[in-house]
Amino acid sequence: MRLPPFTLHRPRELGELLELLARYGDDAAVYMGGTELLLIMKLGFAEPGHLVDAKSIPELGELHVSADRLAIGAGVTHRRIERHHDVQRALPVLVDLERRIANVRVRNAGTLGGNLCFAEPHSDPATLLTALDAEVELAGPAGRRRLAVADFILGALSTALDPGEVLTHVHVPVPGPDTLVGYERIVFTERPAATVAVVRGPAGARVVVGALGPRPMRVPHAEMRLVEDDIDAAVEATSSAVADTDTEPGADYRAHLAGVLLRRAWSAATANALSVPGAAAPTKQG
Numbered sequence: 001m002r003l004p005p006f007t008l009h010r011p012r013e014l015g016e017l018l019e020l021l022a023r024y025g026d027d028a029a030v031y032m033g034g035t036e037l038l039l040i041m042k043l044g045f046a047e048p049g050h051l052v053d054a055k056s057i058p059e060l061g062e063l064h065v066s067a068d069r070l071a072i073g074a075g076v077t078h079r080r081i082e083r084h085h086d087v088q089r090a091l092p093v094l095v096d097l098e099r100r101i102a103n104v105r106v107r108n109a110g111t112l113g114g115n116l117c118f119a120e121p122h123s124d125p126a127t128l129l130t131a132l133d134a135e136v137e138l139a140g141p142a143g144r145r146r147l148a149v150a151d152f153i154l155g156a157l158s159t160a161l162d163p164g165e166v167l168t169h170v171h172v173p174v175p176g177p178d179t180l181v182g183y184e185r186i187v188f189t190e191r192p193a194a195t196v197a198v199v200r201g202p203a204g205a206r207v208v209v210g211a212l213g214p215r216p217m218r219v220p221h222a223e224m225r226l227v228e229d230d231i232d233a234a235v236e237a238t239s240s241a242v243a244d245t246d247t248e249p250g251a252d253y254r255a256h257l258a259g260v261l262l263r264r265a266w267s268a269a270t271a272n273a274l275s276v277p278g279a280a281a282p283t284k285q286g
């Protein structure tokens with residue numbers, strides 16, 4: 001497999017990056033870690049004449065942790081998140097997720113921004129970030145805007161990025177001690193075959209299933225059941241929501257996987273809560 005020819009550009013700041021994207025239009029691609037981009041180019045699925053390397057733009061490498069949110073630059077690698085002490089303290093479930101992505105080689109090069117922009121359905125972060133109500137910040141010819149991750153990922157390999165627009169940051173609310181958070185996945189070969197994230201706090205619950213369809217899917221019926229602390233009913237609601245999706249063959253099996261993962265994610269969430277002093281544990285556990 002050989003890479004097709006291309007010109008590599010190395011902008012030093014965001015404005016220059018946007019100018020290059022505007023100048024070359026469809027013939028340009030943002031190049032971050034390249035773990036997806038170079039592969040699809042080698043396979044002949046994309047042949048951009050211009051790669052715009054965004055890794056050394058300082059703004060995209062920022063990682064700020066405050067009491068109530070994380071602001072993660074699009075160019076921050078999985079490995080950096082996984083090893084960041086403040087992220088570990090603020091949101092250990094994210095660190096745990098990052099540690100399980102691929103292998104060290106991919107995590108050293110691959111970025112959170114690249115993961116979300118590629119919108120591969122078997123993404124770990126997309127599921128958890130949807131459940132946490134995270135937002136992406138985008139910059140483009142029309143200025144800056146913010147979108148919920150849930151609205152950013154439109155389908156398999158499809159996002160709400162407009163032409164010439166880039167993802168600059170991912171903003172993640174840090175759940176308070178009164179919020180339970182759990183994430184589980186199952187992997188058979190490479191990348192997760194199914195993922196489930198659960199969040200339950202004073203404002204309600206979120207149950208999100210990933211990798212079993214083109215994009216992460218919320219399950220409102222399961223969320224209602226979790227608010228009532230009824231994990232068995234939540235598992236049933238999740239399994240039937242997955243079975244109802246248009247993902248044959250194997251709908252029963254997928255439904256089973258989603259149910260099992262929800263139960264495990266909920267157990268992990270409640271175990272995490274019990275290990276944090278002052279955190280609110282549910283009255284009834286699954």
Ligand SMILES: Cc1cc2nc3c(=O)[nH]c(=O)nc-3n(C[C@H](O)[C@H](O)[C@H](O)COP(=O)(O)OP(=O)(O)OC[C@H]3O[C@@H](n4cnc5c(N)ncnc54)[C@H](O)[C@@H]3O)c2cc1C
Pocket residue numbers: 029030031032033034035036037038054074075100101102103106109110111112113114115116117118122123124125161165166167168190191192
């Ligand atoms: C062997 C292997 C195993 C993997 N296993 C897992 C796994 O278990 N779980 C998981 O979640 N993921 C997994 N992945 C996916 C991995 O997380 C992604 O490959 C990585 O995060 C992509 O980041 P990147 O910086 O390399 O993106 P790139 O390859 O550089 O870019 C990907 C795409 O996004 C675009 N892009 C990148 N950054 C931006 C931006 N800021 N703005 C606009 N567009 C942008 C690029 O133009 C390109 O189209 C695996 C990948 C491999 C190769």
